[in-house]
Amino acid sequence: MNLFDSLSSAFRTVKSNKLRTGITVTIIALGIMALIGIVTSTTAIKQKMRSSFSSMGANGFTITYKDMQRFGNQVRVQNGKRQKKSNLDKPITKVEAELFKQKYKFPAKVSIALDATGGSVEVHYKNIKTNPNVTLSGGDENYLFVNGFTVADGRNLSVNDVNSGRNVCVLGNDLAVKLFGSNTGRAVDKMILVGTLPYRVVGVLAAKGSGARGSQDNFILTSYNNIRRLGLSNANSFSIGVAADDVQNVSVAASEATGVFRRVRKLLPSEADNFVINKSDELTQKLFSSLSSIEYGVVGIGCITLFGAAIGLMNIMLVAVSERTKEIGLIKAIGGKKKNIRQQFLFESIIISLMGAFIGILLGILIGNVFASFMKTGFVVPWLWVTIGIVSCSVTGLLAGLYPAIKASKLNPIDALRYE
Numbered sequence: 001m002n003l004f005d006s007l008s009s010a011f012r013t014v015k016s017n018k019l020r021t022g023i024t025v026t027i028i029a030l031g032i033m034a035l036i037g038i039v040t041s042t043t044a045i046k047q048k049m050r051s052s053f054s055s056m057g058a059n060g061f062t063i064t065y066k067d068m069q070r071f072g073n074q075v076r077v078q079n080g081k082r083q084k085k086s087n088l089d090k091p092i093t094k095v096e097a098e099l100f101k102q103k104y105k106f107p108a109k110v111s112i113a114l115d116a117t118g119g120s121v122e123v124h125y126k127n128i129k130t131n132p133n134v135t136l137s138g139g140d141e142n143y144l145f146v147n148g149f150t151v152a153d154g155r156n157l158s159v160n161d162v163n164s165g166r167n168v169c170v171l172g173n174d175l176a177v178k179l180f181g182s183n184t185g186r187a188v189d190k191m192i193l194v195g196t197l198p199y200r201v202v203g204v205l206a207a208k209g210s211g212a213r214g215s216q217d218n219f220i221l222t223s224y225n226n227i228r229r230l231g232l233s234n235a236n237s238f239s240i241g242v243a244a245d246d247v248q249n250v251s252v253a254a255s256e257a258t259g260v261f262r263r264v265r266k267l268l269p270s271e272a273d274n275f276v277i278n279k280s281d282e283l284t285q286k287l288f289s290s291l292s293s294i295e296y297g298v299v300g301i302g303c304i305t306l307f308g309a310a311i312g313l314m315n316i317m318l319v320a321v322s323e324r325t326k327e328i329g330l331i332k333a334i335g336g337k338k339k340n341i342r343q344q345f346l347f348e349s350i351i352i353s354l355m356g357a358f359i360g361i362l363l364g365i366l367i368g369n370v371f372a373s374f375m376k377t378g379f380v381v382p383w384l385w386v387t388i389g390i391v392s393c394s395v396t397g398l399l400a401g402l403y404p405a406i407k408a409s410k411l412n413p414i415d416a417l418r419y420e
Contacts (some may be wrong), residue, residue: 014351020316021352026209027312028356028396031305032389033363038298039385040368047377060108060146060243061254063094063261064101085198090265090274091237094228100264104255107249111142111241114224116232123220124193125179134175135219136194138227144170144205152213154188154203157223161202165225169199171209174217186315194220197230254279306392317349317404328408333389337407343409349401350394357393361386 014021038184084192116136125129137143140162144151153172161168169192176184180193184204191198199222208216227233254277262276321328328341365381372380
């Protein structure tokens with residue numbers, strides 16, 4: 001009797017005991033279904049959250065300089081490094097900002113920004129004009145991505161636009177509607193007056209809605225070199241925005257940015273940072289942590305269910321040993337070895353357990369993706385947890401069948417043949 005014979009016999013036995021097998025498989029499948037279903041759902045929620053938070057800029061951070069008014073009384077920081085007074089009020093220059101953008105190799109987008117003085121202007125198109133509350137910002141080709149904007153009509157600022165500092169701009173959605181009506185696509189290639197300066201519109205942004213500072217769509221974007229060339233800003237410091245490829249990588253990206261910018265600013269190891277990194281991912285991390293807690297709770301429920309299923313499976317296998325005592329005696333009488341008996345019972349236990357696992361995984365993925373379809377995140381398969389489910393069920397089947405298999409293999413063939 002070889003390994004294939006033991007496996008084949010195990011399949012026949014499982015098939016012949018449909019009721020017992022079905023009950024045990026159902027118990028295991030319910031536990032795995034709950035585990036995979038909820039993990040699939042939380043994975044879909046995380047994907048939706050990453051997409052939503054990325055559009056709000058929560059996957060990024062900004063770098064600004066330390067000014068004397070806010071940090072002038074600080075002489076030491078927590079790591080013991082001294083803050084030199086000469087390092088305070090040290091603006092971020094254009095050269096430093098561009099050098100950081102060149103040297104920062106982390107998988108992220110880097111944007112350089114310089115806002116116009118006063119921040120608000122009046123915009124004219126023909127005989128239509130806005131209130132003098134339109135925000136004028138200077139950025140680069142990555143500014144829209146880093147700040148979570150998308151282009152609805154036309155195009156984004158190009159590298160040539162930024163390098164040349166020419167008078168081109170991108171309009172926020174509210175501003176475009178005020179000047180050109182609901183058909184904002186008409187704004188592309190039109191000439192408008194920003195204050196008294198003519199600008200050609202190259203693009204219009206999709207509506208983003210309101211933020212902490214009010215409407216995010218009532219603004220106009222040009223290049224930071226244009227703001228600088230025309231003297232529209234007396235700010236002596238640039239700001240740098242960084243958007244990581246994933247919201248969970250923000251902390252690592254910020255640490256890497258700190259190291260790179262310290263080298264750009266030529267700080268000594270004994271000196272504290274003379275710049276500030278402001279991250280916006282704290283709420284996101286809290287929400288992800290809450291979802292992880294839910295997953296851990298589901299894992300606990302799954303483990304309890306599998307433990308109960310293991311007890312039930314062991315009981316079924318012990319009953320099978322009693323019912324098939326004569327069969328075991330016959331196998332031993334015709335030359336079957338102990339290992340053949342052990343293999344057959346272990347295979348039966350593992351097959352039942354894996355049947356429950358596969359049914360539970362399929363149902364869990366199906367239920368989880370029904371929820372994912374409402375979230376519009378696409379089809380989700382948590383491969384890690386699928387693998388964990390299969391492995392855990394295999395181990396459960398092995399442990400549950402171990403004692404019955406050993407008991408069956410130790411039966412005396414003469415006593416077994418006389419068993420009634």
